[in-house]
Amino acid sequence: MTTAVQPKTRPSAHPHDDAPDTSAEFERIAELPDGPQKEALRQQVVEAWIPMADRLAGQYRNRGESLEDLRQVAALGLVKAVNRYDPGRGSAFESFAVPTVVGEIKRHFRDHLWALHVPRRVQELRNRVRTAHRELSHSLDDRAPDVEEIADRTGLSEEDVRTGVAALDSFAPLSLDAPLTGTDDGYALRDTLGEQEPAYDRVVDREAVRSGLCRLPERERRILYMRFFCDMTQSRIAEQLGISQMHVSRLINRTCSRLCEQATAEAS
Numbered sequence: 001m002t003t004a005v006q007p008k009t010r011p012s013a014h015p016h017d018d019a020p021d022t023s024a025e026f027e028r029i030a031e032l033p034d035g036p037q038k039e040a041l042r043q044q045v046v047e048a049w050i051p052m053a054d055r056l057a058g059q060y061r062n063r064g065e066s067l068e069d070l071r072q073v074a075a076l077g078l079v080k081a082v083n084r085y086d087p088g089r090g091s092a093f094e095s096f097a098v099p100t101v102v103g104e105i106k107r108h109f110r111d112h113l114w115a116l117h118v119p120r121r122v123q124e125l126r127n128r129v130r131t132a133h134r135e136l137s138h139s140l141d142d143r144a145p146d147v148e149e150i151a152d153r154t155g156l157s158e159e160d161v162r163t164g165v166a167a168l169d170s171f172a173p174l175s176l177d178a179p180l181t182g183t184d185d186g187y188a189l190r191d192t193l194g195e196q197e198p199a200y201d202r203v204v205d206r207e208a209v210r211s212g213l214c215r216l217p218e219r220e221r222r223i224l225y226m227r228f229f230c231d232m233t234q235s236r237i238a239e240q241l242g243i244s245q246m247h248v249s250r251l252i253n254r255t256c257s258r259l260c261e262q263a264t265a266e267a268s
Helices: 023-031 036-058 067-084 093-113 120-137 147-154 158-166 198-214 218-229 234-241 245-267
Strands: none
Touching: 023 036, 036 067, 036 093, 067 093, 120 147, 120 158, 147 158, 198 245, 218 234, 218 245, 234 245
């Protein structure tokens, strides 16, 4: 039967003052076979380290995600760290757990909160620019810092700063219904978007039947030309060719069906 892990303050300075000493528990976990007893001990270790995971989650608050959700993500990272930690490697658990938890939080932001796909390097530039912008805004009489000032603070090039600034809105892209800057007539971003051009479809259709048209007999080609290019009625075509309007109708239907079958066969 296992006992609950009790937090014990380490005598040396530590970034997490109440970090528990769970070295004995991890040694026991390594010795136990897979089963309920091992899982129960792992759960106790996770509960002992939860305060650290919560503090790490708190460092990412106010970035578009609720603190409660961030704590859940951090707890998931902690569970992974406990399951994967090998005390035989000699390193302290904390040195393994912290990057695992932080990595899980960053992965959550990357995979679930970015509305647009942004490369990891650009995400890192965004975070550095965002932090510098917030710090400088409080020290520059509340005015927004310019690119040069952010570059000086972060050590980034001005080009990288501009890239980071451009990525600041990638979490939540501008609505298509948002009014454009500098307009007061209700003109929105949606109004600048193009629409599907129906003429493109006609070009594709014409190219699809071009070879079939070339193989038609002269009379069928002439009938189609008069009907679809000269916009003549079937009665007018019948008068021109000296045949009945019903015959013209049958020829048009038969010829169009043949062209469609040929175009479909060539496309497949």
